């Protein structure tokens with residue numbers, strides 16, 4: 210009896226997964242402005258999907274200098290895109306499928322910055 214119930218449950222879950230949109234079936238959601246993008250836009254050329262390189266992000270986002278202008282705040286010397294950390298990989302802070310992490314705060318007691326799109 211219990212075994213038959215488990216089999217029915219497994220079948221029901223299987224059917225739900227088949228009916229779900231592809232992004233869900235593949236276990237990922239994309240945050241914010243990138244939500245409608247094709248997986249290949251960021252993952253082209255990868256045999257196994259992993260964080261794309263900075264080059265991929267900068268194709269659309271220009272340069273670290275351009276980003277630094279956007280996130281400069283008058284009176285605040287801590288700019289995530291302009292610091293002694295240099296031009297590190299974007300994905301050290303930005304996540305596209307999970308939660309972003311403002312790594313500067315790991316060492317500095319500074320105000321948090323809200324990530325757009327999350």
Ligand code: HEC
Nearest residue numbers: 240241242243250251261265266268269299300303325326
């Ligand atoms: C095909 C172009 C494209 C690529 C590739 C791309 N982005 Fe974007 N991104 C956009 C657009 C368009 C926006 C919305 C307008 C803006 O904020 O510049 C955006 C917005 C953002 C935002 C603001 C939050 C939001 O959701 O609006 C962040 C942060 C961001 N992108 C980071 C990244 C990172 C990191 C990568 C690489 C992993 C990346 N982007 C790759 C086009 C792109």
Ligand code: HEC
Nearest residue numbers: 263266270279280289297298299301302311312322323324
């Ligand atoms: C040290 C962490 C860190 C790194 C590395 C980083 N970012 Fe950001 N980024 C942030 C934070 C924090 C914000 C939100 C700050 C704010 O809006 O004041 C942000 C905001 C942005 C925005 C939105 C800007 C706006 O106001 O419209 C974009 C786009 C973006 N980042 C893209 C990138 C890209 C592309 C890279 C790599 C070239 C990158 N970031 C590297 C922390 C980082």
Ligand code: HEC
Nearest residue numbers: 232235237243246247248251258259260300304305306307
């Ligand atoms: C805007 C760029 C972007 C798009 C579009 C995108 N990804 Fe990603 N993907 C990333 C980044 C950045 C990572 C590194 C982990 C993270 O940021 O959450 C990643 C990591 C992954 C991983 C590795 C597991 C993990 O979370 O680390 C998988 C699997 C994945 N992506 C699948 C997909 C699928 C499927 C799609 C299309 C539905 C997609 N991605 C679209 C940027 C993107």
Ligand code: HEC
Nearest residue numbers: 286287288289290291292293294295312313314315316317
């Ligand atoms: C691994 C720890 C660590 C991380 C991560 C880190 N910093 Fe620092 N930072 C330091 C140390 C150590 C100093 C020098 C001592 C000091 O002045 O606090 C410093 C100094 C600075 C200063 C000059 C200090 C002042 O008060 O004038 C700025 C601005 C700064 N960091 C910004 C950043 C930003 C922005 C990020 C993220 C992109 C970042 N740091 C990430 C350790 C770190």
